[in-house]
Amino acid sequence: xxxxxxxxxxxxxxxxxxxxxxxxxxxxxxxxxxxxxxxxxxxxxxxxxxxxxxxxxxxxxxxxxxxxxxxxxxxxxxxxxxxxxxxxxxxxxxxxxxxxxxxxxxxxxxxxxxxxxxxxxxxxxxxxxxxxxxxxxxxxxxxxxxxxxxxxxxxxxxxxxxxxxxxxxxxxxxxxxxxxxxxxxxxxxxxxxxxxxxxxxxxxxxxxxxxxxxxxxxxxxxxxxxxxxxxxxxxxxxxxxxxxxxxxxxxxxxxxxxxxxxxxxxxxxxxxxxxxxxxxxxxxxxxxxxxxxxxxxxxxxxxxxxxxxxxxxxxxxxxxxxxxxxxxxxxxxxxxxxxxxxxxxxxxxxxxxxxxxxxxxxxxxxxxxxxxxxxxxxxxxxxxxxxxxxxxxxxxxxxxxxxxxxxxxxxxxxxxxxxxxxxxxxxxxxxxxxxxxxxxxxxxxxxxxxxx
Amino acid sequence: xxxxxxxxxxxxxxxxxxxxxxxxxxxxxxxxxxxxxxxxxxxxxxxxxxxxxxxxxxxxxxxxxxxxxxxxxxxxxxxxxxxxxxxxxxxxxxxxxxxxxxxxxxxxxxxxxxxxxxxxxxxxxxxxxxxxxxxxxxxxxxxxxxxxxxxxxxxxxxxxx
Numbered sequence: 001x002x003x004x005x006x007x008x009x010x011x012x013x014x015x016x017x018x019x020x021x022x023x024x025x026x027x028x029x030x031x032x033x034x035x036x037x038x039x040x041x042x043x044x045x046x047x048x049x050x051x052x053x054x055x056x057x058x059x060x061x062x063x064x065x066x067x068x069x070x071x072x073x074x075x076x077x078x079x080x081x082x083x084x085x086x087x088x089x090x091x092x093x094x095x096x097x098x099x100x101x102x103x104x105x106x107x108x109x110x111x112x113x114x115x116x117x118x119x120x121x122x123x124x125x126x127x128x129x130x131x132x133x134x135x136x137x138x139x140x141x142x143x144x145x146x147x148x149x150x151x152x153x154x155x156x157x158x159x160x161x162x163x164x165x166x167x168x169x170x171x172x173x174x175x176x177x178x179x180x181x182x183x184x185x186x187x188x189x190x191x192x193x194x195x196x197x198x199x200x201x202x203x204x205x206x207x208x209x210x211x212x213x214x215x216x217x218x219x220x221x222x223x224x225x226x227x228x229x230x231x232x233x234x235x236x237x238x239x240x241x242x243x244x245x246x247x248x249x250x251x252x253x254x255x256x257x258x259x260x261x262x263x264x265x266x267x268x269x270x271x272x273x274x275x276x277x278x279x280x281x282x283x284x285x286x287x288x289x290x291x292x293x294x295x296x297x298x299x300x301x302x303x304x305x306x307x308x309x310x311x312x313x314x315x316x317x318x319x320x321x322x323x324x325x326x327x328x329x330x331x332x333x334x335x336x337x338x339x340x341x342x343x344x345x346x347x348x349x350x351x352x353x354x355x356x357x358x359x360x361x362x363x364x365x366x367x368x369x370x371x372x373x374x375x376x377x378x379x380x381x382x383x384x385x386x387x388x389x390x391x392x393x394x395x396x397x398x399x400x401x402x403x404x405x406x407x408x409x410x411x412x413x414x415x416x417x418x419x420x421x422x423x424x425x426x427x428x429x430x431x432x433x434x435x436x437x438x439x440x441x442x443x444x445x446x447x448x449x450x451x452x
Numbered sequence: 453x454x455x456x457x458x459x460x461x462x463x464x465x466x467x468x469x470x471x472x473x474x475x476x477x478x479x480x481x482x483x484x485x486x487x488x489x490x491x492x493x494x495x496x497x498x499x500x501x502x503x504x505x506x507x508x509x510x511x512x513x514x515x516x517x518x519x520x521x522x523x524x525x526x527x528x529x530x531x532x533x534x535x536x537x538x539x540x541x542x543x544x545x546x547x548x549x550x551x552x553x554x555x556x557x558x559x560x561x562x563x564x565x566x567x568x569x570x571x572x573x574x575x576x577x578x579x580x581x582x583x584x585x586x587x588x589x590x591x592x593x594x595x596x597x598x599x600x601x602x603x604x605x606x607x608x609x610x611x612x613x
Contacts, residue, residue, distance in 0.1 A: 193594040219589050221553060240542075241584050242557065264561055264585060267554045280558065282585070285516070285565020287558040308558040324555065331555055354552040368552050394596070397552050413549075415596035444553070 039117060039138040039145065040175060050087035051173070053080060054115035054139075056098045057091065058132070064125035068155060072123055072132060072162040078206070079166035079180045080119075083407075084432030086173075089113050101133060110139045117145070119169055130155040134165045136172055145172045159208055160451065167450070179402040180205060183448040184409065185223045185232055186423060188212065189441035193419055198443075200234060202249070205402075205447070207437030213247060222398070222444045226270045229448040233257075233268040233277060244268040244279055246294075258292050258299060267310050271338075272318040278302070280310040289323055291338075302340035313357045314338070315382075322346070322356040322365055322382075333367060335382065346384040355398050358382075360449070361405035364428065368397040368410075377410045379428055390430040394419075398443070403450045409436060411443040487613050496536055498611050505532045509567065511605040514551075516562035518570055526567060529609055530574040541576075543567045544608045545585040548601035553587060560585030567607045 039051075055077035060069035080086045096109035101122035110118050121134035135148040149168055153161045160181055167178025188201040197216035200223050203209060213232070214220055221242075223234040232247045244265045247254045258265045258279060268279035277292045281299075288303045289312045303309040307327035314321055322335050333347040333356045347353040351371025358365055359379075369376040369389065375396040378389040395413040402408070406428055412435075413421045421443040423436035436445070490497025492504070501507060506529070509522035518526070533539060545564030547556035564583035572578055593600035 194591050196589070219586075221557075221589070241582075262582070264557070264583075266557050280554065282558060282561040285562045285569075285583070287561060308555060308562070310554045310558050311552070326555075331552075354555050370551070395549065417594040417596075419549075419594070419596060 039141065039173065050081075050085055051116050052089050052114050053086045053117045053119065054089045054094060054110060054113065055080065055091075055119045056094055056096075058121035058123050058134075059098060059101055061101075061122050061124040062126075065123040065130070068125055068130055068158050069121075069123040072130075072158055072165070073119075073121060075159055075162035075206075076119060076121075076134075076166040076169070079163060080170065082206070082434075083170065084427065084434075085170075086117075089115050101135075105137055105139075105142075107139060107142050110137075115139050117169075117173060119165075121165065125155055128154055128156070130158055130161060132161050132165060134169070136169050159204060163204070163206075176406055177404040177450065179404045179407060179447075179450065181451045182403050183229065183451070184400075184423070184436070184445050185213075185225055185448070186438070186445040187220055187223065187443045188438070189421055189443060190216065193417065200232070200247075201442075202232075203438070210439060213249075213252065222267065222446075224269045224446050225448050226274045227272050227449055228274060229451060231270070231274070232446075233270060233279075235266040235268065242266050244277070246277075257294075258290070267312065269313055271314050272316055278312040278314065278321060280312070289321070289340075302336070303343075311355045315358050316360055316362045320358075322358050324354045324356060331370075333365065333384075346382065347380065347387075348384055349387055357399050357401060359405040360401050360403060364405070366399035366401060366408050368399065377408060377426065379408070388428075388430065390426045390428065391424070391433060396424075398445070400445050400447045402447055407432075409445045409447055411445065413443070487611060501529075501532055501536075501609075501611060505529055507610070508606045508608045510602060511563055511607075513548075513601075513605070514559065516559065516566045518566055522567075523570060526570050527574055530571055530576050533571075533576055533580070539611045539613060540580045541571075541582070542610045542612055543571075543581060543583045544590075544610060545583065546590060546604055546606050546608070547588045548604040549588045549591065549596065550601060551588060556587035557585050558587075560587045563605075563607050567609070 055073050058069040058073040060066040077088045081088045093113050095112055096106040098120050118137040118139050124131045129152055131152045133150040136145045138145050151161050151164050163181035166180045170178040182205045183202055184205055185202045187198045189196055189198055191197045198220050199216040200213040200220050202211050219237040221235040223232045230249055234245055235242050236245055242264050243259055244257045245254050246257055264282040266280050268277050280287050281290045287308045287310055289309045290299050290301050292299045305327055307325050309325045312321050312323040319338055320335055321338055324331050325334050331352040331354045333353045334343055334345050336343040351369050353367050353369050355368045356365045364379045366379050369378050374392050376389040377391045377396050377399050380387040393412055394415040397411050399408045399410045407425055409423055409425045411421050412424045413419055420441040423442045423445045425436055426433040489499040492499040506525045509525050543564045545560030547559045564585055568581050568583050591604045593603045
């Protein structure tokens with residue numbers, strides 16, 4: 001992480017997707033696929049049996065690449081298997097070894113271990129640059145899926161290179177965009193339940209490369225990333241009163257936003273274009289939603305009701321805002337135009353609905369539901385139909401979407417005096433519920449877009 | 453008062469020092485100055501306000517309406533504040549853990565505001581008061597049953613100078 005000072009300076013385009021089609025796999029491939037049909041896993045149908053894949057250790061093309069080749073292929077295998085869509089065939093079970101990147105594939109050996117797909121790769125390290133190439137093989141049709149790809153990047157960020165490869169493989173096998181080369185900003189928690197200390201942190205989606213962004217002297221809540229992934233909005237009690245702040249991730253500089261004396265500001269979120277922020281402002285006990293123009297500093301009130309209006313989230317095109325309101329007597333989900341007009345209620349089921357978040361694909365809203373003493377993370381269409389609850393526990397809340405809109409991360413807190421928060425993720429099919437790796441207790445995740 | 457009960461009150465006062473700051477002192481630093489508790493037997497002291505007047509009132513589930521008992525306590529607070537005009541107050545609103553974070557912040561603000569409104573009607577000048585909500589961030593009780601929840605759904609009147 002140090003050589004090129006990659007503290008999220010990814011806008012500089014550290015990765016060059018050289019799309020160096022690794023020759024000898026030419027135009028006839030498409031025709032072959034058309035005849036046989038590509039190997040394709042359909043996520044939406046809910047996978048019962050994960051697809052067996054093999055990720056043999058990547059070939060080290062020089063001595064300097066030995067260590068990285070082994071580590072990179074491990075990260076790729078963990079990314080793939082971690083989706084729950086694929087099952088890795090352990091390397092110890094492999095019959096065949098890959099000794100050179102372009103060696104012919106011993107298909108019979110891979111069929112014998114029932115590998116449906118094979119990820120073959122090689123690593124070459126020169127100076128501070130690691131070059132990773134890979135190809136994806138459909139074992140049973142005996143064909144390569146798509147062109148080989150080559151990624152070059154600083155060795156210090158080899159994990160990102162590995163995630164890029166896994167994203168490409170995932171994308172070819174599922175037809176969806178990947179989500180592995182992404183980060184999650186969250187609140188790291190320590191201390192007993194009645195004296196919890198909180199600080200902002202950011203990590204890779206898989207828990208690696210944790211970096212703490214604030215100290216734990218003030219309560220911090222609900223960080224949110226910009227769609228470029230370069231800025232974080234959060235709520236802090238630094239002044240003893242909750243206010244919203246914006247941090248520039250590369251520079252770690254923090255500015256206070258929407259500071260009005262005698263009011264309380266919280267629940268901020270960026271507009272997709274990053275030019276404005278929507279948030280909740282409380283005056284005289286009443287909470288409404290406002291929009292702040294970051295360039296001019298001007299605030300505009302979007303809701304005006306004696307009820308609680310909070311947790312706003314933009315549609316991906318920026319034209320609408322989904323939020324929660326208790327104007328009907330309990331928390332429910334509403335949508336309005338970005339200017340506050342054309343308000344309509346979306347949720348209609350039993351219980352309370354809060355913290356709505358618009359999917360990056362635009363098709364679904366994730367939410368927290370409370371019903372009969374239980375908390376759920378769920379999704380519904382933007383017209384409120386096809387509600388689907390994905391989880392149930394003592395306390396699940398605060399969903400955030402993976403960049404491809406297929407996985408949701410959220411906070412789960414256990415009950416009682418020793419209750420602790422952890423981050424969990426779940427597929428929108430409700431499958432593959434699992435705890436995310438964090439060093440300690442954690443809450444309020446916000447998933448970044450795919451890094452460039 | 454015998455020596456034992458004095459000693460107990462002193463212990464109680466020490467235990468309360470953590471409550472002197474907004475957020476019950478835990479982890480929240482910053483702009484609010486710390487003031488001394490004083491002796492609980494001194495009727496002008498912070499310790500007396502917390503212990504004998506009563507610095508907090510409780511709310512029903514998802515409600516910010518003041519109960520009759522809450523109004524009684526707030527009237528006691530108001531008369532004490534009128535007699536101790538050097539103090540200002542921060543009214544903290546809190547919620548139990550059964551709710552989403554953002555909603556509970558807004559709910560805590562409603563509760564703090566309900567207290568502020570009532571104190572205004574019984575004669576406390578608005579410019580002596582500020583409100584803040586901690587939502588579910590600062591429970592005083594940590595069990596996950598109604599006994600604890602009931603004591604966490606509260607407002608706390610914190611004296612400042």
